[in-house]
Amino acid sequence: MSAIIRLFWILLLACLSPLALAERLRLVSDDWAPYVYQQKGQPRGIDYEVTTQVFKRLGVEVEWQFLPWKRCLAMIEQGLADGIVDIFQIDARRPFLIYPSEPMSDVEFVLFQARSRRHAVTGLNDLAGLSVGTSPGYIYGSAFNDSPRFRREAAPTHEANFGKLMLGRIDLLITDRRVGRYLMRQLGLEQQVEELPLLISRQTQYLGLTRKPGREALAQAFAEELQRFKQEPAYAAINNRYTGDIGNILNAVEQQESSTPR
Template structure:
């Protein structure tokens, strides 16, 4: 135990007084079940995990939900201290610091109306169709750059599911857990079905704005997150959101898409 705690204590000791005393302002968009708001209360499996880790580190956080494009702009301009559930991408290291430990794994899959089925086994099968997407998201070059089909953004994930149910789009693309959560929440389980094709998959992270002391904070966050994952409380948190068993994720995933 002493061997494990010593590196963590050294990391915490290396945090500047400013980093320990300040309140972090962290943003993300509505991304249930990872992070969302219900009856004025923030919830979500990644939100709960990050909140617990920062509580253990003695770091206070102010949370905000806003459109994803605005999240990216504000963290790039240094107006906020971090962003929740973001992918690693080339070009972001200049203004973001990532803990080594990812929070969760995203799998982008397609959803269709059960009454209007399509046979989709690979991306080329989307030819001539309209696929609902989210502003500011990219889903990998094979999907985002294809000229074979139309991509139609909607302001929210819920709006995309509504458009799909009404026949205004042919399919929608979102994370598997997000899709299953919203399909159940919107009582669409009998009207909307998930397709097996995985368009892209990525580990998602908490990322901190690149400021003095943040490298040490990111390292301490990773250490404490790894420790938390070994505890029954972590498994209980996953089960609370009905996400199934936790599968460890690695950072050696492809990095061509972004949340």
Template sequence: MPLIAQLLSVILLTCLSVGARGEKLRIVTEPWAPYVYEQGGQNLGLDYETTAIVFKRLGIEVEWQFLPWKRCLSMLETGQADGALDIFHSAERDATLLYPSEPLSDVEFVMFYANDRPHPFTTLEQLKGLTIGTSPGYLYSPDFSRSQLFTREPAPTHEANFGKLVRGRIDLLITDRRVGQHLLDELNIRDLITENPTVISRQSQFLAVRRNAGMDLLVQRFGAELKRFKREPAYAELSARYGAAPVDSASLRDATVGGKTVEQQESSAQ
């Protein structure tokens, strides 16, 4: 088949998959400020606004749903959602999900502790006997998840985790650095909580879509337009508004605690 005919066929498949039947692309995500969140009935956040701009440029309408992350993963698995915003890349999910070559942002997972019960550390071995607040639907690295040195205790929301930390029900909690810093101000507890500087992991987060007809071209177009947008002053202004630094892929290969990683977005919903 001539190259032009092949391209036209792929474009047609893309249209059929996301628009020809009058359907919007269904994207799910968990509130994850300052990357994506709702405020006053408005969707906001660095990654949400970046994604919305890119989709608008591509002429693709999107239906957004903000849900707990376990529910997001369940909807992806059952086909109730076409894609997820701010998901980590995983080789295990390559069989079902497509990822653009360009990430939306990168995260650094750290731990926070209460000032009246300080637990500073540099290695996971120093957490022996402690209880660490985690988030349901998040799969952490094997050394963290399987360690018998400390206890992992999930909470339904990031806000609930910080509440448990303030009340002394957990000793530390793990979350992204900027998410944690945002919540310290949002919950007005900055004078009560300290961020431990040791980085547990660094990871890029993406928009990923299910492997359906034509989605491979959609992912290519999204990645190319995202990369183009990141070079524009508008993206620099957006990043500055949310206090974001440019994604540095090389930094994601730097050593972290024990050379291990913490992965946010790869747990099943069960």
């Protein structure tokens, strides 16, 4: 799309909200590597870099803060932050959140288990009597979240869940496929932990902006610029830098599935 259209969105933002381009947007998220996380006090991740790049093109400065996910949600609901990165679209959040139409990325929740303590799991019914490590405030789908057949045990961090799994304090853990593979590699657990083939749920994550004057125009401008950026080699380079073959495999699957009606 031409630079004229990009200029149009920037001018529209300036007209609808005089502070939109002058203020610094405060974005919150939790550690959700490799999408968005901190390393030695510095923000990193696929969606961190993509979000920063898109806002830079729009002339909007952003400030990042990393907090536990439940606190991030509370801050957004109370209007104490301007936006939240990598959030699912939930009807209950629409009164206080605006979502750009273009998603940041897709999430696939799967189970991980210790190779030394395998469980035959092909469906949720097979989890009966088992304990599954979760993260506070995360939505894994109603079938998983509401099932009475197994126990859900929350841990403060994703790394803590892997630690509990290795100590035998939980039977399995649930997390996104990319997140689990990334942490297995970072923690040196690739030989001790394995991923189960069962897909619990697939979700799409977005940038969420708190409802204030001018934010709908900002969300639209962000969506347009993000869509353009996804077509550029720089976008693929960011994904490959963090996930390598994992990202290539999952992107190929996503492209194939997007061409098939659901």
